[in-house]
Amino acid sequence: MDYDSDTAGPKQAKALPCQEDRFDSGLDSMKDDELASEFEDMSVDAHEHTEEYEPWRSAVTEDGDTPLHLAVIHEATEHALQMIKLSHNHPFLNLQNHQRQTALHLAVITEQPQLVERLLKAGCDPRLADNSGNTPLHIACKKGSLTCFSVLTQNCQRHLTSIVSFPNYSGHNCLHLASINGFISLVENLVQLGADINAQEQCSGRTALHLAVDLQNPTLVRCLLALGANVNCLNYGGFTAYHLTYGRQSDEIRHQLYEQTAQELRELPESESDESDMEDLDLSEDEVSIRFRMAQL
Structure with a gap:
């Protein structure tokens, strides 16, 4: 289950034919009551399972989404925070769906800065690119998300220089995307952060x-x-x-x-x-x- 940032919200998202602008498809495929049932069955409980094995970590949808992807998409914040807490520095945090999106990509797309920060602090890799070559920071610059941009740049300074200069598959870096979309505050911030x-x-x-x-x-x-x-x-x-x-x-x-x-x-x-x-x-x-x-x- 992927996500489209150009739609009004997760429950209204539709599949788009253009791969470049397509962030998600088919969010209507799982209704809220079905989602709640899925999470209940996954039993995200720190007392029931060891840290090494959690059954929900091996669950995946036909679109490649993990329970964490689903929790972020549907803004099930408590479930997402619990999974993040139980997966500190675990490879689970960096799993990519069929659009090569991590939970961090989806947290930026859905404008959830709290989850962005928690994912980064738990070990989610901000350098991973989706199938359009966009890192989460590219997406924040394309969307004009100042809050997510601030959280990303403050919490991934170790890799910031390389991420800022990294081109997506259309040849655009973060400064180009901010410029194309007319986000002048982001342009100023990127240059101050060292963007060429x-x-x-x-x-x-x-x-x-x-x-x-x-x-x-x-x-x-x-x-x-x-x-x-x-x-x-x-x-x-x-x-x-x-x-x-x-x-x-x-x-x-x-x-x-x-x-x-x-x-x-x-x-x-x-x-x-x-x-x-x-x-x-x-x-x-x-x-x-x-x-x-x-x-x-």
């Missing part, structure tokens, strides 16, 4: 500043410039953030970047072929887009 503000996403080499121009978000552009973003960084197509303003509506962004971009980098790179031959060229998406917008001016 000029890191390039792996698909086309955009920095957070390039992404802010793509999004036409002047507030984010101002924020990134104030934090020290390099306006002269080139993406893989050889374009600065200023180049991406060609044919776009925001004069404010264009003026901000024009003043700070090196003079020799203000003009578009020369194309070796006529624009009429553009379809035959191996041009980057940025170059095709920019030259198309220029042709409309």
Whole structure:
């Protein structure tokens, strides 16, 4: 049983066809009374079983969810806390379902910072990635969850540098995800925590500043410039953030970047072929887009 962060809540979640944005499927498959019965049968009791063997640790659904996954998804907090308490530094805490989500992923998705903290302190590994390459911190940055972000960054400082710079399977690190979704407070916090503000996403080499121009978000552009973003960084197509303003509506962004971009980098790179031959060229998406917008001016 997996979880979709874009839905209104666990009881309303539906399966989504898009794997990138799909966090969970089929939460309606187990009703509340059935869930209560399942937990009662599992007998999570420290006095009945040894620490090494608990029968509920071997239970798993057809979706790969453990009782801990289910307790987190359905916000059965007391059951979840009891299992966490009985599983301190146990491999059970890091078991992944068929979407490769740990209980920690699901606690962030369902916005349960108390469980996030208890899982981390009990030994849940914050470096584990789901089947989209997202760690729990990636998910917090994508969702804009300030509380879960704070708990994660405060409790996994040993691995924080590597997690912050780690790209998911779309090539985006935590700063890119926070920028794409316009969460300026998270952008500021990430940079203060040591995130490379000029890191390039792996698909086309955009920095957070390039992404802010793509999004036409002047507030984010101002924020990134104030934090020290390099306006002269080139993406893989050889374009600065200023180049991406060609044919776009925001004069404010264009003026901000024009003043700070090196003079020799203000003009578009020369194309070796006529624009009429553009379809035959191996041009980057940025170059095709920019030259198309220029042709409309």
